[in-house]
Amino acid sequence: MIPLDHDGIFIVAAYAAVTIGVLGLIVYAALDARRVKSRLATLDAQGVRRRSDQRTASSP
Amino acid sequence: MTVDFAAKKPGWFSRLANPGQFLAWTAPFVWPLVALTALLFAVGLYLALIASPPDYQMGQTVRIMYIHVPNAWLSEFIYAVMAVASLGTLVWRHPLADVAAKAAAPLGATFTGLALISGSLWGRPTWGTYWQWDGRMTSTLILFLIYLGIVALWRAFDDPGRAGRVIAVFTLIGALDIPVVKYSVDWWNTLHQPASISLMGDEHMPPSMLIPLLVMTFAFTLLFVTLHLVRMRTEIGRRRLTTLERQAAARLAG
Numbered sequence: 094m095i096p097l098d099h100d101g102i103f104i105v106a107a108y109a110a111v112t113i114g115v116l117g118l119i120v121y122a123a124l125d126a127r128r129v130k131s132r133l134a135t136l137d138a139q140g141v142r143r144r145s146d147q148r149t150a151s152s153p
Numbered sequence: 154m155t156v157d158f159a160a161k162k163p164g165w166f167s168r169l170a171n172p173g174q175f176l177a178w179t180a181p182f183v184w185p186l187v188a189l190t191a192l193l194f195a196v197g198l199y200l201a202l203i204a205s206p207p208d209y210q211m212g213q214t215v216r217i218m219y220i221h222v223p224n225a226w227l228s229e230f231i232y233a234v235m236a237v238a239s240l241g242t243l244v245w246r247h248p249l250a251d252v253a254a255k256a257a258a259p260l261g262a263t264f265t266g267l268a269l270i271s272g273s274l275w276g277r278p279t280w281g282t283y284w285q286w287d288g289r290m291t292s293t294l295i296l297f298l299i300y301l302g303i304v305a306l307w308r309a310f311d312d313p314g315r316a317g318r319v320i321a322v323f324t325l326i327g328a329l330d331i332p333v334v335k336y337s338v339d340w341w342n343t344l345h346q347p348a349s350i351s352l353m354g355d356e357h358m359p360p361s362m363l364i365p366l367l368v369m370t371f372a373f374t375l376l377f378v379t380l381h382l383v384r385m386r387t388e389i390g391r392r393r394l395t396t397l398e399r400q401a402a403a404r405l406a407g
Binding site: 100101103104106107108110111114115117118119121122123125126129130132133136139141142143 | 212213214216217220221224259260263264266267270271274275277278376380383384386387390391393394396397398400401404
């Protein structure tokens with residue numbers, strides 16, 4: 094690991110801030126995707142489908 | 154005369170424009186993009202934190218460059234993506250253009266915020282100040298505020314179609330700030346150094362620093378591409394959800 098001098102606190106703070114920001118974006122995108130997918134699946138299970146999907150499902 | 158649309162395979166434009174087709178052809182790319190992004194970050198962080206040397210003037214603080222420059226690059230690149238998407242909404246009425254613009258806005262706001270924070274934390278040990286009201290920093294702060302305005306506007310409208318057109322106009326007006334951010338270091342005498350990476354190839358950086366910077370920039374760019382793709386797919390799903398919920402409510406009411 095790099096030897097940290099008296100300016101090390103700024104390096105650690107910058108990397109920590111960027112890590113928190115990036116992880117926040119990843120977690121938010123993943124949770125949002127999962128929430129929308131699960132609500133779509135719930136509606137699909139209740140038989141609520143788009144008209145085009147209903148046509149596809151009923152076609153032989 | 155009858156045309157059998159069902160028998161015709163979709164062309165490349167409809168594959169690109171139709172939300173359903175877009176969901177189908179992008180699905181196999183998501184996990185490989187995640188894996189490639191993680192790999193690039195592993196290599197980039199190793200090069201940035203362990204393998205690269207300290208700078209002869211800045212010492213170890215040069216390592217902040219490997220995260221500051223990619224975030225600053227993304228702050229401009231994502232705005233350019235949103236500006237092209239806005240043209241797509243206004244000129245070509247591309248069905249995915251406002252989906253792309255909406256999905257990019259919070260990503261652009263976050264990366265711009267991170268560029269400001271990391272720049273500030275780099276400025277204190279190298280310049281002796283966290284902030285200076287110079288051209289580059291002030292125009293980047295304005296860019297951050299424009300991003301926040303766009304994110305707020307997306308939340309203010311119920312109808313995404315109408316929101317898309319209004320926000321596209323706002324985005325294109327805000328795009329005037331991008332050349333100011335880019336060329337501020339050349340136009341005005343400033344504390345901020347000129348561009349670290351030049352397409353003209355006149356680099357002043359040794360390969361031991363340039364390579365980690367390029368790898369990290371590529372890793373952050375791929376992170377944006379991956380997150381943008383995932384968020385676009387989610388936004389398409391959300392719009393379907395709104396339609397289906399209205400359909401279900403209408404069925405219950407009628």
